[in-house]
Amino acid sequence: MAEKAKNKNLHKAKDSKKDEFYTQLSDIEKELRHYKEHFKDKVVFCNCDDPRVSNFFHYFSYNFENLGLKKLITTCYKNQERDLFSENKSEKAIYLEYNGDKNGNRVPDAEEIGIIHLKGDGDFRSKESIDLLTQADIVVTNPPFSLFREYVAQLVEFDKKFIIVGHQNAITYKEIFKLIKEDKLWLGYGFNGGAGHFINKHYEDYATATDRKEGMIRVSGVTWFTNLEIRKRHEDLELYKSYTPEEFPTYENFNAINIGKTKEIPVNYNGFMGVPITFLDKYNPEQFEIIGLGISSSGTEFGVEPYKAEHKKYRKEIQKRGAVDGDLYMMTNGIVDVPYARIIIKNKRL
Known part of the structure; x- marks a missing residue:
């Protein structure tokens, strides 16, 4: 499939607000292994997930004791349209709260997970979700790409630590670039090859034949954004080339x-x-x-x-x-x- 068709597909997802791409567990595990020291005694909030199918909830609930978490909260957006991507078919939005293993089997059993109905739709901008956000120490999720500016602005407003998935094009948004320039946000370790496979029910997989995963969409240019300290951002880029004016031309209207x-x-x-x-x-x-x-x-x-x-x-x-x-x-x-x-x-x- 041509690059133009793939881009058209992503714009279609953005325009229809159906750009909620569920993240693979393997990609979550690969990234979050670099942040383990940050989670001890912390409340983690996943506020853009359906916890019944979310791999973020799976990762944190099954690694609750290993990470030393204090609490895990996950909210689910209410399904108000039949074809909305969320798996939630209930009439009310819910949030799940997990406080760790109680029976000693180190597995998040159903009776150990608190299911609480919300009055509203579970949108991350709702008062109920914001009240839960204020309890959190670290937010980890894959927010809709179409709402990335607004989502990050909320995290900054409430002074939250975060690890979130986004597209690298967000770097050029003036609001996001300002945070990068001011050293308040940086890139995480990223996805293999700078592309991720996501579960998405609205659009077919446009991956190439050599990079195809059944039932998934391949999105190029996705990455992780964070404001948690990681070793990577203090590693020097090894330089080897010498400057010559012939190889490195100067812009016509900027020095x-x-x-x-x-x-x-x-x-x-x-x-x-x-x-x-x-x-x-x-x-x-x-x-x-x-x-x-x-x-x-x-x-x-x-x-x-x-x-x-x-x-x-x-x-x-x-x-x-x-x-x-x-x-x-x-x-x-x-x-x-x-x-x-x-x-x-x-x-x-x-």
Whole structure:
């Protein structure tokens, strides 16, 4: 299936608000193993899940004692439409509360899980859900991509720690990028190959034949966002290339050089550099300073020209040249004319 068709499919999911992709248990286990020290004596809240099918609830309930949790709370959005993705068919939204094993078998038995009906629909923005949020220490879930800005804004407002799934394009949202620049949010360890398989009942699987999982949709560019300290964000990016003006051209209307691939950041350049948004997966705030979001089709903080309608004529040429580190661009006379999103950075070590 062509990339255009896959993107159309995701936009369709976003527009219809049916973008609730249930996360695989294996992906949750792979990411959360890096955060175990943060969970001891903490209340974990999963507020965008149907606990009867949620792998987040499964992970935390079965690892409750191992993680040393204090309490697990999971809310379920009420199914108000027949074709809504939620498995909840009851007339009322519910939340589940688990306080750990009581009979010694270290398994979350049904009689050990408290099921409580909510008065409202269980939306994370409802008063009941917010009241539960205030009890929580750490929020872990996969929120709807269409509501990502609003969801993160709520977590920040209530000063919560979190580990959540989102699309890397959210990096270019001004509200999200501001948090990244201010060192209040960063990327986690991520999904294998920068793509995740999610259970989704509305759309067929558009994965390639070599990367297909029955009954799932493959979404490229998904990642984990967090504000919990992890070892990864303090590891240096190893640099090996030397700067030359021929290989690293300067933007026409901003004094920064263009970097095609994160791994090609020159070791000896002291000025501003425009790097792909995928750089944030390797970002160490002790090694680099983020200056701002340089070039974007949705606007810019700088005097670098955003993508314009007249640039459409370059699209065929862009596609022929292919993707560079997840970012398409073309060059004319050695000058980068139509770059897409770039993060402007500076090496702190020089």
